[in-house]
Amino acid sequence: MLYFLALCRNKTQEVSTRPVQTQHCGLRVPAVSSIPSSEHAPAEGVVELDRRAARSLQALTIPRIIHQVFLDGLGALEREEEREERESSQLRRFDRRWRDACSQWHPGWQHRFWDNAAAEALLEERYAWFLPTFHAYPRVVHKGDALRPFLLHAFGGLYLDVDVECFEAVDDSLDGFDVVLQLEDGGNKSLNNAVMAGVPGHALWAKMQVLMHERAPFLLEKHNTTRSPEEMARAVLFATGPWLLRDAFRAVTLEAGRLAGGYAGAHTVAGTRYMIYELGQWFTPCEWTDLACHALVDIAAASRTSLPGIL
Template sequence: MSIPPLIFQTWKSTTDIPANFAYWSRTFREQNPGYEHRLWDDADNRRFIADHYAWFLPTYDAYPAEIYRADAVRYFFLYHFGGIYADMDTECLRPLDGVLGHGDVVLGRMGANPDFAQSLPNAVMLSRPRQPFWLLVMSLLQDPATLARRRPEFATGPALLRQAHQLWEVRGADPSVAARIAAVQARLPAHQQADTGPGRVVTVPGNVFFPLDWNDRIHQQFFRKPLLRDQRVLDRKSVLSFFPKSLTVSYWAHSWETPAAER
């Protein structure tokens, strides 16, 4: 069984989406016409957690801003349904069919420095349903050390995802990883138990999902900042020529940091 052709995105309101974000979201439907596309708002996200993972609801509700919840819900969605998660500031350049069989969980690198704390973004992620890797992420979400982190990148976002991946890579030599997964598994009813397969977590190079590196000054100056400042999109011919080997490109709007577009 490969990753299901299901695309999940979320925004604070499904009826009030900025034009550039709406355009980028539409490219996922255009490039993948046979896929199911679900766009949820903040209320949909909370309802999903309350209905299926009520044990996590106190943590979810206690987050200080919506961005933390938007981060967290994507991990639960991928565990529950599988499919593809994509941020709304991400453009789909080419069909995603070819990457669906790459692994049980597929993550993307950003940049050339794997030691950078946010080098494994959670802006595009793919998964088969009920993969135990996401139980490890859920465990970290509730770890007191994680909850003490003030910035969402570290509490719920890419730095947390990278931490989970590092732990997953050493799970055979570190019994605490299996204990973390088992503790979350014990909270789940029988129909939500994790798959017992190999759980292959694959990371693809940065050019596949994240050819723009927001930690790169040149990318910032010539691509990201002008596009976001002017709220414009690149024409299709240009964007395909700029990123000839990429399936997606994220423009890193970080909309939760701007008061005018606060989540």
């Protein structure tokens, strides 16, 4: 069992992360089908596959594009990285070395950083129906969360938060799948929206868009009325974060009662090949509070080795 297939480490587990990007990532792709209604769901039928069988079906179809978002702009991100470097913070939110590592491990990939101007240009050109919702979000972190499924729907590829450090190339972990996701914790029922990969135009990304549009009034109401940080955190999880990704995944896979044993593993549903990696198998090697695990990860990263059984 390979537990340190941890390609990257999510450094800061926040309710949502702040966004990034610097220029309009202008690859123009053909117009995709319109957003389905919230009632849309694929035909029934779930076939369990092991990973080897799934990978044998087709070569890599997920575009080799890494998307990262920091809506305040690349310059603002670099200033934050420099500030934390000067302060030698033990628990950093940003570190230039993390982004550099992901670039170094993926030399043949396109790397796209999205700032607010680039985000608005994409939405105006391709998803104008969502612009009023995007503008209504009260915090930049909500906008950063909301942008992610639009990037993947328009271009496909791999979305990474800016606090992710890469330890290996990601290509093999995507090979043969149409959508690749990560469990957020050991509970096998929560999906992490800090790392997501897939083909463009997929129904999962469209469903996330629809749910964000539908749940935005709830988020705004909570922002304007609640005084509880915990309640506000739950509202963000529900309206733009991991809970929304989970609910969208359930909707497009008709999940209820069908994925026996939880989400983890390879599944083919209505022609889509999904891979859901467990904690410790992809971008998140450790529970956030497991300090011993994080120490082992640091050792492995420094020595560029893999440590089995670190969880």
